[in-house]
Amino acid sequence: AQSVTQLGSHVSVSEGALVLLRCNYSSSVPPYLFWYVQYPNQGLQLLLKYTSAATLVKGINGFEAEFKKSETSFHLTKPSAHMSDAAEYFCAVSGGTSYGKLTFGQGTILTVHP
């Protein structure tokens, strides 16, 4: 069984500040890990993913995430927040099965203040 926990349903930062969104996972097999972003009333857009290559993964819009097996974490960071980063972010885990089922966290809403 797999599960994902996102710590903090709401995160608020000032424009230009560091963004840190936390994700911890549980998986009985080597995981694939994903971060998606969702803007209001839209679908999900892939930010980045980890597939057992480099542990530091760079994604779109200046985001990156580091896979830490010992901590079962895959936290999402961005050095300097922009107003356009305001959205909901989802962490997800896949066990690499052929049907590729994704298990999602509850989501974290990021607010960026001027």
Added chain:
Amino acid sequence: DGGITQSPKYLFRKEGQNVTLSCEQNLNHDAMYWYRQDPGQGLRLIYYSQIVNDFQKGDIAEGYSVSREKKESFPLTVTSAQKNPTAFYLCASKGAPYSSGGVTDTQYFGPGTRLTVL
């Protein structure tokens, strides 16, 4: 442009009615998925299909039905048996599991359909 389309964007249903949500993709993906999104609960898997004419129940299939007669299409029917159907529904597709390119486990999402029961 390749992508996933969902229609309609907004859908209103009276209690007791069945409604069908459309999902079409031109990415030539084998696998397709339906998720339900409720505030604060993330996404939950309703049904998935790995190939044409085959589909499997996900975590919350009760009150829903699907078909997969064509590779491009994976419609979802919300039946009157679904007790609380008001939600945002998302369709996704994924490339063949053993294809090359390093993107085999990435799911790509459509824009969603918001269903409201009146």
